[in-house]
Amino acid sequence: MLRQDLDLLCSPLNGIGLISTDVFDTLLLRQPKSQRSRIMEAERRFARLLEQQGLPADAEELFRVRLLAEKFAYRALNVGGCVGEVRLLDIVARQLAILGLPPELLHRRIGLETDIEKTSLSANSRLAIALRQQRQAGIRIIAVSDTCLQASQLCELIDHFHGPGLIDKIYSSADLGATKRSGQLFSAILRAENISPSEMLHIGDDEIADQAVPRKMGIHTVHIPTGRIRRYVTRADGARSAALRTFRRRLALSRSASCTVNDRNSFGREVFGPIAAQFCLFIWLYATQAQAQGDYALAFCARGGIGIRQAFEALLARLQLPLDMLRENILVSRLVAARTALETGNRAVLDELGREFAKSSFAQVAHAVGGGTYELPPRWDATFAPAHFFDMLKSPCGLPVLDDVVRQNQLFKRHLDTAFGPARPIILCDTGLYGSTQRLLAAGLPERHFETIQFARCNYKRLSEDHFPDVTGLVVDAKLYNPLRIETVVLRYWHVIESLFEPAIPSVRHLTECEDGTVSGNAGAIAHHVIDATAGNELLSGVLDYIARLESGGQVMRQADIAWLRLKRAITNPSALDMVALGVGPRSIDFGRSESIHVLAQTDRAGLAARLKTTKSQLWREGAIARDFPHMKFALLPALELAHIARGVSARLYR
Template identity: 50%
Template sequence: MKSHRLAERVRAADGFDLISVDVFDTLLLRTVRSARSRIVHGEHLFSSFLRERGWQIEPALLSRTRQEAERVAFRSLAVRGSGEVRLADVIDRQLRLLGLPASLSAARLAIELEVEKTSLAANRNLAGLLRARRAAGYRIVAVSDTMLSSADLDELICHFHGRDVVDQIYSSADQGCTKRDGALFARVAEAEGVPLGRILHVGDDPHADVRQASAFGLTVIHTPRPVWFSYLRKANGGLVAARAALSRPKRGKCSAAETPENAYAFGRLVLGPIVTQFCLLIWLYAAEVDACDKATLLFCARGGVGIREVFERVAARLSLPLGMPRQNFMVSRLVAARAAVMVRSASALEEIAREFRGRSFLDVACAFGGGRYELPEEWKQPFRADVFYAMLFDDRAKAVLSDVCRQNALFERHFAKLRGDARRILLCDTGLYGSTQRLLASAFPALQIETIQFARSNYKGHSEEHFKQVFGLVVERNRYSPLDVRSSVLRYWHLIESLFEPRVPSVTSFVDEGEDVAANCGDIRFGISDASRGNELLSGALSYVDDLPIDGGAAALRDADPAWVRLKQAITRPTAGELRCLEVPGRSVDFGRSDVLQALRAEQPQPVLNRLASLRFELWREGAIARQFPILKHALLPMLDSIHSVRGMMARQH
């Protein structure tokens, strides 16, 4: 808005009891320096500060942990749907991850404010107009969506404008609500004792300062920054990110030259840093949830049992506090689907149709009911989702429905006991699609159920509506891209599943044991079930965790970079030794079925063209190529990688 028009509107603002003004890009004008650039600059200053006091932590590592802490916190906030991330919490978690004392938080926050002072400019024209209105008897308040506290905003405003511009400051971080959802406007009106319709608001953001303010009844003066300004800021952020990527050190315990001699050594050298990184991200997410909600953390059988084993050791080793209750959860997609079927959920039908494609209604009945049934002839027909509920809830299938109801009732008892009075349920699992969360959320709509998992991918091609409640902490991609080293796990996902799963059957049935409910998987409670028994890869990863020093978070994050490079190499260009290390046992199909899939099928004497054609059925194609074509692999593996590169580029274009 032109300065003369702004002056006219502010001077004409009679008939209001309160004037509220946005802070950033309104009262204080940001330069083209991006948020990423400000973080990087601040962490360089903080690294120097630490070096003078005996801590050697490079700026790049500080920047990455800060950005990860923010990323995870805002993702948790998006699921919650309200509230605000506090910078003090982000900095505290960053320090804890790196093994630094909490007493350094004040120094880091002071650096943050100093960086802000070099990245802002005073909007003197607006400040002058507000001073005139204040002198005329109007009360002026600053209202900001920010991670900074009101005290921090006060320091910044006073630095540029002195103390005669605003009477009070309302920060979303302090108030726990935002302009983005409009609740902060209501909070200001209540605190000031002024009706919403008697407030004039000045701000730049089209959503928070205009649409939401107007929706709550405020009169708005929109002061947008030029469009080109946001483009310059994004360009600045992209440049900083590119520099960081190019300068990232490729060092750590796991160099590309090292060749682990067995699965235990591979687990320790390669998977140890990676699973530690994963567990640090779990802690970041759970800590944010724990700070604002009454929640419980449930580790889903089977993969969650191994994840918890690593997580508890990482948390204990690095002294990461977490008050949130946590339990191992006897659940599976089949069990969750039963619960969803009982409320006739559409998501359950989609899952069943995919899992039982080409099979009969009777196959579904046997899997869900857990018995053998004499059913009418139509149950022997191929499964069709559109008529399944009508058939299941028909009197002629009452034996099946009775067993399904009984099993679901036992599961609900188990679920209720674990969650207690928590209404926010945080599931932890390996991945990928988040079927368990999707099914449980449809079965228990009164609960807020979300999932944090190693990776998230829509490999099923189903609805992604539930993805806002499913967070892939390490990877979020629908397909592997050679340009994204972490996405290499999508080429051999069964490795990740096998890494964390104990040698117990998938949960399919429950029995009543009086006060408790037991399942066919046996006793998987933490401290009783040992997920590493017979699992050399996990045993090696745990040995890495056990040898971390108290400040080992920084070491683990440094080691994770070369470990990811090494894992990608082992998955996409495996040597004979890596094939031996990474070949996992047969993978059960689950969902109430006994089918078993082999990650690497046994070699069979057949013509070369037949072997090439059969590769499309392999779970780990690169491993199959390396095993079956020891000479041709030097041409076939690069060719396969090129195909994935093209697919990755095409996927980005769409």
């Protein structure tokens, strides 16, 4: 503590009727031990407790699931506006649910967390002396903390180090669902204490939460920053612990037996099964936090979301994971979303149209977005220029197109209202990557709140990332493939992930009104209990077979590690069996068009150089090399992998 700060607190404070103190790194000082190290120690104790009760337990598995529960809870909170707080009670409850452990252990586990805190904190005696002096002078003393711990747990810690009687009341963000950083916790305190900001003094270490925010509200502050050396030592401890865990995990994986597959169904079961189940667990973790924050709904987007929903519902049932949230499959596509942005005149849609129709004419774009047949003058045959499209639509010849767009939007809005009501916030669930649907719907329907969770997030389009704060890649979030981050291998062959979850139905292009007033689409009936996404999809059938045999979420996490290694090898160095298992037929271009593109196009070019050049245009380059250069692939594929490693290193050095 700075001497001048201590002198201030030891002197009479005229006009101050309330002193609030931050808890951690202020009233209670942390030893230079990282949060992850503390959590790991708590999980080791918990594992010993479980073993005493005859329950199989692995501290690393407990630790990993606990971190995932915390990670997705905070992500859901941040996307939702970051005005509330994540509670340790909820984090541990989700950890136990995923691992299939008795919920009665909840408070025993939380008690271990408090015990660990008692070994990693120390009393700030000098501050306590100053606070007791002010308390004797008639000033009320309270403790305020942005933390996942409840006030009762904070009270136990404060009394353990300072004894009873130092603090008159404790305010925890976990209890009130409001934080210092947002300012809402200070507002709640001012109301509860019936005091004006000018009569309150706050003490803390954080420049934003403990100084800038309360000072802006008119509250007096004393800033006591954490020492720089202490921060560095704490970070070093966290890095050391993370490195050791990564080493142990990779060593264990190297000793694990590889899964064996014989056909597409077994590949789906043994490889995509754990990966898809892991994705579904992440969806549940995100959704349960959103549910705790408000009346959200989960919308599974046609097409990819339909297969995701089928796997997700199967996983919830198998592991008995609770989720009291409205869930529906919805008739949406990038085209449907683009129409909403066209009607509002939001320029975000021009980025998408410009990329999709770079070599098309204005007329072709009009037919795609309007969905009808139009008689357009010759000037509409000019090459599409996004900057002029709004003006073209507002011209007399373009009004019929715009009218059709508006009618389609009215049907889509009715579809959403029927499924979710007019006001409920919606979490879109899809495969990924860029999040175009999120970007366009947010632009076209600003009266609604949308956020998106998807398998992966990547700005492969190199367009604006303004919508990225509302898009979460639950499994992968990266700019490019990094061989050292195994999960990013899906960015080398994204079409197989889309194909895994998509049922054999067309993309949504056109909505119609049924006789009973409901809305249907050209994709047909997509309700969860009506459509079977596994029909003709052996990979997804294998995923469902895997989920049907599950025993716990811990099994998913263990087997997913092995499955990711197997998938990486299959994508980057495919065998003949891998080529069959991961083979994806023609992929529709969509966006109102009927054309398709081959993932692995046939090449009739003669000569080695010509065929190598053709490989660059293939959507799955490694697959094309394995197919077209069976004798040279043992040299070409490692060279390609080295090139990706070099690119990743270069990107990190120059970003």
